[in-house]
Structure formats: structure tokens, C-alpha cells
Amino acid sequence: LGLWWRRDADPADTPPASAHGHDTGTAVTPSELRRPGKTGLLADLRPSGPIRLQAAAVQTDVFAGAATTLWAYQGCEGGKSCLNPTLHVSRGDTLDVTLHNTLAEETTVHWHGLMVDEANDGSGLHPVPADGERQYRFEVRNRAGLYWYHAHPHNRTGRQLQMGLAGLLLVDDDEERALRAKLGLAWGERDLPLMLADKQVDGRNAIVYRDEADDWIGNRVLANWSPEPAMTVTPGLYRFRMINVANARVLRPAFLHEGAPLPVRLIGTDGGLLDQPRIVDDLFLAPAQRADVLVDFGAVPAGARVVLRSLDYVAMENEDESGPLAPDIMADHPGAVAMGDALDLMVFDVEGIAAPPIHVPDALSSLPPPPDTAGWKAREIRLSMGADGEWLINGLNFRSHGHHPAFEVKRGSREVWDIRNNMTSMPHPIHIHGVQFRVVSRSISPPDIRARQVADSGLGPQDLGFNDTVLVWPGEIVRVAIDFSQPFSGTQRYMLHCHNLEHEDMGMMLTFAVVD
Numbered sequence: 001l002g003l004w005w006r007r008d009a010d011p012a013d014t015p016p017a018s019a020h021g022h023d024t025g026t027a028v029t030p031s032e033l034r035r036p037g038k039t040g041l042l043a044d045l046r047p048s049g050p051i052r053l054q055a056a057a058v059q060t061d062v063f064a065g066a067a068t069t070l071w072a073y074q075g076c077e078g079g080k081s082c083l084n085p086t087l088h089v090s091r092g093d094t095l096d097v098t099l100h101n102t103l104a105e106e107t108t109v110h111w112h113g114l115m116v117d118e119a120n121d122g123s124g125l126h127p128v129p130a131d132g133e134r135q136y137r138f139e140v141r142n143r144a145g146l147y148w149y150h151a152h153p154h155n156r157t158g159r160q161l162q163m164g165l166a167g168l169l170l171v172d173d174d175e176e177r178a179l180r181a182k183l184g185l186a187w188g189e190r191d192l193p194l195m196l197a198d199k200q201v202d203g204r205n206a207i208v209y210r211d212e213a214d215d216w217i218g219n220r221v222l223a224n225w226s227p228e229p230a231m232t233v234t235p236g237l238y239r240f241r242m243i244n245v246a247n248a249r250v251l252r253p254a255f256l257h258e259g260a261p262l263p264v265r266l267i268g269t270d271g272g273l274l275d276q277p278r279i280v281d282d283l284f285l286a287p288a289q290r291a292d293v294l295v296d297f298g299a300v301p302a303g304a305r306v307v308l309r310s311l312d313y314v315a316m317e318n319e320d321e322s323g324p325l326a327p328d329i330m331a332d333h334p335g336a337v338a339m340g341d342a343l344d345l346m347v348f349d350v351e352g353i354a355a356p357p358i359h360v361p362d363a364l365s366s367l368p369p370p371p372d373t374a375g376w377k378a379r380e381i382r383l384s385m386g387a388d389g390e391w392l393i394n395g396l397n398f399r400s401h402g403h404h405p406a407f408e409v410k411r412g413s414r415e416v417w418d419i420r421n422n423m424t425s426m427p428h429p430i431h432i433h434g435v436q437f438r439v440v441s442r443s444i445s446p447p448d449i450r451a452r453q454v455a456d457s458g459l460g461p462q463d464l465g466f467n468d469t470v471l472v473w474p475g476e477i478v479r480v481a482i483d484f485s486q487p488f489s490g491t492q493r494y495m496l497h498c499h500n501l502e503h504e505d506m507g508m509m510l511t512f513a514v515v516d
């Protein structure tokens, strides 16, 4: 069946999603969007040398009323209160972070998207036990862009991220500095991260999670750790570095004014700036993906409200491309929760005097064109489900196959991987550690992508940059090109997995090795 619903959905412990508190029965007052600052959650931290992060359970005021226990990385020096700091580094810097684990279970810090060796990758291959410490020390080789760091212990990643162990990492370089100088948008004011998440929160403001759960869909939305966030903006250009840090929810964000999308300029993806801005009405943001966008609030009248909404969408059937599934098929499955329900994420109130217009340059970066992959070794990555309902990649489940590399890649080689979603149930956001890849082709695309595809490549605007996570739709084959010329030696083991964290924890992950 080409259906798309939560398997084993249990309404008792998966309350319906709330858009700005609709299901709570009480009016929710929008809270001010949290911004990066000197203290608190998201605090900016520009390391000038080695830093320490302490994974700890801490009491915070995330929701109105009672305090919430978060598991967070405590980081700032000088006794400042600083949780999950936003790390700012430049390409070429050495990042030197010692993790001290004060949790009662093992954890790690994975540097998502960074081109590091196995010892610094922070995957579950190298867990840090309770009370233990581990130093991560590596040169930042990536292009400028928004990356992130999060916990990655085997079987526990879903719980630990739901509890809060995730922060942002901004890499800077000359091209990015040049663009910032042209745009003149001040960080923290008109250049802001939007760290989007959903959490399941109980009546006492505790974040809840259940081991062995399927896709963990939250009942509260957070942007930058603010619930029901709102922000007052002036009529003018803003830059948002959007990231989806939800466990399982695929978002389709659009900026709506009176129900119609404001066209936004997509200027960057996971691995940094595109070559030129691409105009989009909305985009897909799966767990772990990033999108760098410019939004012009000068395009709406002062006094207007713009809603950042995740639009609804439907999966399509595998065998034929006849279109969206009928609602009555969904209705036949009570307890099913469609992954693509509409959901309001935050609001922007446009007020004040228009800022002088800003010219957005046509050339953003020297992004190389997609490589000509003729003659590259091709490898198939098959996503499927076993007879017992277990997730498989190339027929293997991580829980039984584990650390033994499923295949080896020669260092210095270049390969194309055909990631084939053999299931019709849902898209899977597939993440590859240690590399940034290019999307080369999509065999079919869901209608929403096809409508906006660039030329006849089958690709959407988000496929045009470097990426480390790619959404593979039901029945689709996505071909990615990967360059393994890494400056390391010896065998380096990396993870390849679905970034739906419940899928990952249930074994939709495998180990591969890059070897000399």
C-alpha cells in the first residue's frame, strides 16, 4: 500500500499536534522568539581556544508555568549561564571541545555535516560513558554554513535529542563574509537562526519520550526553544538560517501572508551557499536539513502578520504517479497520523518604518557546478523493511549488524550512490557522515518538487548545493555524488542512516569504512 502513516500509532501517548496551542483548550500567548545572545539557550560562543561542554540535566523555563528539565550542553566560560551554545568558527580553525558527561547514561557529540575523521565524528562508535570525558579536536574544513552538533549514542539518539541535546555551529569563510558585508544584516537582529523542533510535553511541562517508539511527533512547536514564538519585524529584508531539529517530523515551511506564500530567496543548503539565489514559495525541511533563506517583509503592508506555516502534503503511491492519496484511504486507518499535517510554526508582525532596500547579489558563491560523474563507481543503497517490520539498509539492520562495515570505499575515490526507497510508506531523510555530497538526479519526484524542478533534471532548488542529508521519497531513487578525497589515513568508519531518529535507533543505519 502506498500509505503514509505512523505505524502502531497509539493515540494515548501521542497527542495530536497543536498549532499554536489549538488542542490545549486555553489561549496561548505567543512568546518572544529567543535570539542568540550572551547567555541562556542559543548563546553565541566564539571559542578562542579549547572549550568544555557538559552534557547535563538542567531546569529551564521553556514553557509558561512550570520549569522543564532539558538535557543540554552547558558551555560558557566565566560562570555565565549558557546552554546549547551557538558555536561560531571559521574555516581553517581548530575546534577543540571536551565533552564531560554528567548524565546517567552514555552520550556523544556528533558534529553533523563536518568533514572529520572517525575519532572526532562523535558517532555511537565512541560513546562517552556516564561521568566520562572525551576530547574532540579537529580542523574545520567545511564551507561556510549552518551545521549543528548533537548527541548520537546507539539506540538513545531519539531520546537524547528530544530531551534537548542539540546546538548550532556556524562556519564562516571569505565568501560568506563578503556576502554579509553586502547584505548588512546584523546577526541576532535581521540575520537569525530558526531552530525548529516539536516536543511531546505533558501537563506539567515535562518532555516525554518512549523508547522503541515509532516516529516521535510532538504536540508543541518550538522555534529557538521558544514555544508559540512571535517576532516583530520591520518592513525589509531578513535572513533566516532554518534547521529542522525535530526527531521525525518533516516540515514544509512557507511564509504566508493572508494565506498566500511570500516568495523567498533560497541562498544556501546544508553545506553552505548556492551559486545564486533561487526563488521558492516553500521548501521541504526534513530532520537535520538546513535552508538559508532571505525573506522580504517589505513586500507586505506594515501592520500585516506573516505566518511561518508548515504546509500539509501527501505521499504518492509507488507504482504509478497518479497523484496524492485519497483522504478516505487515510480514514480507513484510525489512529493514523499523517506526517504532513499543516502546522503553524511562528508568526511575524510587520511594524515600523521600512528599511532602505537591500540589493541581493546575483552571485552568492563560487559553488562548483555538479560534477560530471561519468565513469564513477556506482553503489546501491536500498531502504526497505524486513519481514518482522524492522528497518533495513542494504538488507541489514544496525541492531544486529552493528559496527562491522557493510562496505568499504577507497580513499581518494569518487562514487555515485543510488539511494533507493523501496518502501511506499514514507520519505526517509538519509544522512551520510563525514562528507558533503551533491544530488545528481531523482528518478521520480513528488508533485510538489516536480512542480518546481529546475530545468529537466528532476531536482528541486534545495538539491543544487552541497548537502549531507537528502529526503528520499516513497519509491524514489536519488543519486548522489560523493568525493572521498579526505585528508585522513587508515580505516575511518562512518555512519549512513535515516535521520528520522526513531528509524535510526531502531537500526535504520549502517557502518561503512573509508580505507587507504
Ligand code: C2O
Residues within 6 Å of the ligand: 110, 112, 150, 152, 288, 431, 433, 495, 497, 499
Ligand atoms: Cu545528525 Cu548521524 O546524525
Ligand code: CU
Residues within 6 Å of the ligand: 427, 428, 429, 498, 499, 500, 503, 504, 508
Ligand atoms: Cu527513515
